[in-house]
Amino acid sequence: MKIYLVYYSTYGHTYKMIQAAAEGVKSEGGDAVIRRVPETVSEEILSQMGALDFYKAQAHVPVATVEELTEADGFIFGSPTRFGNMAAQMKAFLDATGPLWAKGALVDKPAAVITSSSTQHGGQESTILSFHTVLLHHGMILVGLPYTFQGQMERNEISGGSPYGASTIALAGEEGSREPTPNELEGARFLGARLARVARALKG
Incomplete structure (x- = not known):
């Protein structure tokens, strides 16, 4: 199961959250293949953005x-928000998957x-929904983060995460000053494990 x-x-x-999701995939016996667009x-x-080091x-x-992508049994996509949408780099990559769509490969x-x-209300849910439109056009089956993940009900701290997927808050103007919290990382692991279980069931 890949x-x-x-x-x-x-x-x-986002990369740290993807790494946590990969741990969740592996916990279910899946082969976690990490790729950047x-x-x-x-x-x-x-360099001007302060992003060259990363x-x-x-x-x-x-x-x-x-x-x-045709080798995969399932996917976890990750992108920061850009005005409530996925980053242009991710959109450009997904826009190039037209040949796979034409063959129904996914x-x-x-x-x-x-x-x-970058902020608590910075468009996390709308960004994930912007992915959903593309994924549904490909005929994929959407997997969210259900309330069986108990961290979804966290009230003692500001935390990302919604039924649509796992998320983290980076804080605007303070890049790198806030790392994903243990609760946010656990949400990503939970999502990775759930995706792996669903992929296994569908592969059957």
């Missing part, structure tokens, strides 16, 4: 190709989504 975790991350918050911004711009730090992660494959926003 689960592809395909992400874009600017400062590393191609960067579309120059290193000069990344860009270089993830160089060991292979860049995803459209063709290899139909009936389960998929989940992880995101990160």
Whole structure:
């Protein structure tokens, strides 16, 4: 059972959540394959954004190709929010999957989504929903984060996570100052484990 975790991350918050989700996949006996989508911004711009160090730090992660997606039994996608939508880098990658759509290559494959926003109300849910539109066009089966994950009811701290998927809050203007909390990471692990179980059941 091979689960592809395909992400874009600017400062590393989404990547940390993807790593936690991969732990969840492995806990269910799945093969967690982590891939990053191609960067579309120059290193000069990344440097001005304060994102160049992380860009270089993830160089060991292979860049995803459209063709290899057909090998997956399921997917977890990750992207930070961009005005309530997925990042342009992720959208560009998904837009290139037209040939797979034409062949129905991803139909009936389960998929989940992880995101990160700069503020508590920074569009986490709408970003995940922006993924759902694309995934449904591919005929995928959506997998969310149900309330059986007890951290969903957390009231003692500001925390990401919703029925739509796992998420974290990075804090605007303070990039890197807030790492994903234990509760947020546990939500990602829970989501990864659930996705793996659903993929196993569908593969049957």
